[in-house]
Amino acid sequence: MAMALEAGAQKARFTLSWSCMDSFATLNGELDRVNHCLDHALTICLFVDGRFGSFSTNLLQLETLGPFLQKAVSTVRMLAEDPCRDLPDPARTARDARTGRELGLLDPAYASINAARRLDLAGKAAIFPEMGNKELRSDTGMTYRLISEEGEYSDTLTDQLVIDSNGLRCRHTETAFEYGVETTIQDSEGRKYSGYWWDSSPLLERLDLRFLGRTAMERAAAQIAPENPESGKYNLVVDSECASRLVNPLLKALGGYSLQQRNSFLEGTLGTQVFSEGLTLVDRPRTPGRSGSKLFDSEGVATKEAPIIEGGIVRTYYINTYIARKMNTTATVEEALRPVLLPYLSPVLGERPSTLDRKAILEKVKNGILVTGFNGGNNNSSTGDFSYGIEGFLFEEGRITRPVREMLITGNFLTLWNHLLAAGDDARFCMSKLIPTLAFENVDFSS
Amino acid sequence: MKEKRLYLDTFRVDEPALDRLIEEGRREGGDYCDLFFEDTTWTDLLLRDGQVASGGFHVDHGVGIRVLQGEKTGYAYSERTELPLMLEAAKAASAISMSSAIRRPFRKAGLKTVRNEAPEMLSGFRIFPERMSFPDRYPFRADWRTEEARKFVPLLERLERLITAKDPRIVKVIVRMSSQVSDILQYNSFREMTFDTRPLASLAVSVIFSQGNVTENKSVSRSFRTGPEMLTEELLLEIAEDAVRGIDERFAAKRPEGGEMPVVMGSGASGILLHEAMGHAFEADFNRKGQSIFSDRVGQKVCDARISIVDDGTLPSNRGAVNYDDEGVPGQKTYMVREGVLRSYLHDRISARFYGVSPTGNGRRESFRYPPLPRMRATYMESGDADPAEIIASVKRGIYVDEFSNGQVQIGEGDFTFFVKSGSLIENGRLTRPVKDINIIGNGPRALADIAAVGNDLKIDEGAWTCGKGQSCPVSCGIPTVLVDHLIVGGE
16 A cells, blocks of 8 residues: 555555365266365555556565556556546445454364365265166156266355555455256256256355255256247246346346446336335345355445335445446445345235245246246346246146246346246345245246 | 567576476376466456546466366466465365376267367377467567557547447447457476467447437447557447447337247357357367267268358457467367268367367366366358348248347257347348347257258457356357248247
């Protein structure tokens, strides 16, 4: 910081990041890949003579950083003045992120994990040695063989320190333990299907390796012999595993850059009801011990629990210091870090049961298409129009009857979220966005 | 491609140190080790709200160390190139040898062992790059690293003015220029050394239009492996013209009725279809593991004899061009499908050894932080003999598409999707109503088999395409006008 100010910057922010990731991957139960990644990065925001520039380097020796900062300052001086650029008001910044450990996201067990332990963990979820290349039978009576299983265990320690020339000092430290399994099966007619399942946790003891391989294989086997219904309007139920795909475009549209560039279908909607009253989305970034929690954003601004959309009413735009000054409005935080979508059941579906998981929602909705995965697609950020490839299952009278694939859903997010029938209580805690099983009525499917 | 000394000095290493690292990597029994040194500087400038008020540069430096034992990979990297730190990384990579290697027998790929197009490279695992002789595929006159931002600011401002003057409905223009130059030094346990300097730059614009209560956006980009000499007046005029082309149609566009119908792919950017639907399934790692729908199909007829599909790393200044891939193998032109027959997968060293063929120069990686994988370069279909106008005239009811955004494929099943930003309905052989924001879904092998006509107008797209396969990689794509008889189109 002293070197940057000496080189001519009036203000500056430095973000120093350090991470270490080790992964052990298996192919068909045998060790296949070992990765060791150790990263350092220094990201530097410089405010020079009313101008702004952003720089980064992983060459952190002091003798290298001196010339780097001098060149950076002279580069900023070549850019146009921008009076909206500034550091955040110190009153808005986090003061409770001193050690980086406040949220309980650093597992002490990490320090004792060695290569032998990682090798042991990597092999634990593998089912290929037991099940590979044998004739197996799915829940629906279809025969198949497991022909490939890739598993990967990884653990990561990250440490981030943000300081600025106004006296900001924030630190965040966390561990992450993950295991993912991808299986490929072949049915009796030679067709291949793949299935993926995973778990993740900041704490090793919460990483559940049981059933990962089996679940991935069963997800693949359930897709055998798809038979698509005709194109038309169907009720749509989206599995919690992939439901965030329908929430992410809303969060992007609430972001300051989209709004300021007039590239958001939610422009001008703050404080107005534009969605179903059943949609309530809150940001809970300060929940201890949970993935996604963090006490400050990239500027060091303190996060807080806040409604994003409440009863269908847009409550928060995510606007940083720069965009707030450009839009002449009040700054919030850069983004929603840990959005949580709250349970809901439309009155047209009757009384809410004690548990509102996928099974209960299928029983309530009765007929439609359950989406368990998205395959490509996109949305228009200006209009909210979307079209996505999907795979999943037809369900009738609340029960899954057959797999479907190579189908498309098409619509507009404003319309879709005004047709919300249900939001479950089954979001997976391993995800940083807690989006449960969702149900919508009258969605266009093409087949 | 400059002198070896320059690269050794960049990373402050000498040849004995390289041998010492190889030795450490193989200490536990690995049968192959390679080193990938990278020093990359990239710069970016952003014009927003009429001024270039944001920019910067970034430095990434380090070495990736890979140890192979059979088909198994140990990988580690160091961001500093002092010998003790690199030796620690080599030791971490050698951990792959802590359990017995997977050593499957080499396999004949399909009917016969595949031979690729470079006869001097049929010696298997070792590729003797020092015997190669070919012109630099990305010569540049000036080096982005020594140019100052002040030189480019007026160019970005001029491009913004050119675009804004073309349409009163424009409310926002963002212009982004990014450039990077990488010095690469590679060395392996065969004592093969290659070195390369890779430029890559792109100029991209995003334009927001407003008409009444309706907002529309359009994005255009150009990307090349070359120096700042790419920034010509002609390029600015071309981008400005493209930025507003078809916007009237986009405002007027409606979603069509969905369902299965013939789809005509316009030439150029529609090549994303090849990349997603076929290219990924031809990558040899998916086939080696038995996951691809094209596993064990080399030598078989997979489509009409008029169709040849190529992955090419030799196109001058192309975004997907490579002098050497990221395993030190020379870039090549590889026929995946020739006259309807599946000829070759896209190989890295691991899969080439597995199949008993030469690597095809497709071992690529995002940076020294990643081990290489089989990745595409410039993927395109060669021209056929049909007149594009006659292809459209042959369709009674279908869709013509001319602009796509992202696509995706499921390797095992072969299902692919891609998103149509703009196109047109075809009714009775004529383009009638514009369409937009729909998805098209199909199955790779079926779509290949369903290609009914191939135009004579191959165009390689010059957009800034980036492939994601766990790690990003610059690629390009191309295609002539093509008719696919049956695809599913999303709609109302």
